[in-house]
Amino acid sequence: GQQLNQSPQSMFIQEGEDVSMNCTSSSIFNTWLWYKQDPGEGPVLLIALYKAGELTSNGRLTAQFGITRKDSFLNISASIPSDVGIYFCGASGGSNYKLTFGKGTLLTVNP
Amino acid sequence: DSGVTQTPKHLITATGQRVTLRCSPRSGDLSVYWYQQSLDQGLQFLIQYYNGEERAKGNILERFSAQQFPDLHSELNLSSLELGDSALYFCASSVGAADNQPQHFGDGTRLSIL
Numbered sequence: 001g002q003q004l005n006q007s008p009q010s011m012f013i014q015e016g017e018d019v020s021m022n023c024t025s026s027s028i029f030n031t032w033l034w035y036k037q038d039p040g041e042g043p044v045l046l047i048a049l050y051k052a053g054e055l056t057s058n059g060r061l062t063a064q065f066g067i068t069r070k071d072s073f074l075n076i077s078a079s080i081p082s083d084v085g086i087y088f089c090g091a092s093g094g095s096n097y098k099l100t101f102g103k104g105t106l107l108t109v110n111p
Numbered sequence: 112d113s114g115v116t117q118t119p120k121h122l123i124t125a126t127g128q129r130v131t132l133r134c135s136p137r138s139g140d141l142s143v144y145w146y147q148q149s150l151d152q153g154l155q156f157l158i159q160y161y162n163g164e165e166r167a168k169g170n171i172l173e174r175f176s177a178q179q180f181p182d183l184h185s186e187l188n189l190s191s192l193e194l195g196d197s198a199l200y201f202c203a204s205s206v207g208a209a210d211n212q213p214q215h216f217g218d219g220t221r222l223s224i225l
Binding site: 031033040041043044050088092093098099100101103104 | 159
C-alpha cells in the first residue's frame with residue numbers, strides 16, 4: 001500500500017531556530033496536507049497544497065509540494081515554545097484515493 | 112475549535128464489551144471519517160461516510176462498524192473489545208467526498224480497555 005516516510009521522527013531545537021521536516025513516498029499524490037497535533041487534541045490543518053511545485057506560507061510556516069509529486073516539506077522559521085507538538089504530513093489522490101498520513105515529527109522547543 | 116464534536120472524551124471499559132463513539136461534523140460538511148491513532152501505528156484510516164452512505168473503507172476490523180445518520184452525525188461501534196483496541200479514535204469531516212479536500216478533526220475519544 002501507499003506509505004509516507006516522514007522525517008525526522010523527532011527534533012529538539014532552541015527557541016528562535018528554524019525547523020525543516022519532510023515527507024517522501026514512492027507513490028504520486030495530488031494533494032499534500034500538513035497538520036499539527038497538540039497533546040490531548042486532534043490534528044489541526046496548517047497548510048494544504050494542491051499543485052506540484054506549489055509553495056504556500058501560513059505565518060512562520062512554509063510548505064512546498066514537490067515537483068515529482070512524491071514529496072513535500074514543511075519549514076518553521078524562528079521557532080517559539082508554542083510550536084511544540086507533533087506535525088503530520090498527509091497525502092491523497094494516490095491509487096487508493098484515501099488520505100494517508102506519515103507517522104509524525106515530534107518537535108520540542110527549548111526556551 | 113475545528114467545529115467537529117466527539118463524545119465521550121474518555122471511555123474506560125473491559126475486554127469483551129461494546130462501546131459507541133459519537134461524532135458531529137462541522138456545519139455544512141457531508142463527509143465523516145474515522146481514524147484510529149495508536150503510538151506505534153500513527154493515524155490509521157478506518158472508514159468514510161458521505162451523506163449517509165459508506166464511501167471508503169480502510170483498515171477497519173470486522174468487530175467495528177459505523178454509520179452516518181440523516182442529520183449527518185456518525186457513530187463508530189466497537190464490539191468484542193480487546194486490549195489492543197486501546198487507542199485514540201478521531202473523527203474528521205470535510206465538505207465533499209473527494210479525497211483531496213482538507214479534513215477537520217475533532218479532539219478524539221480516548222478508549223482504554225482494562
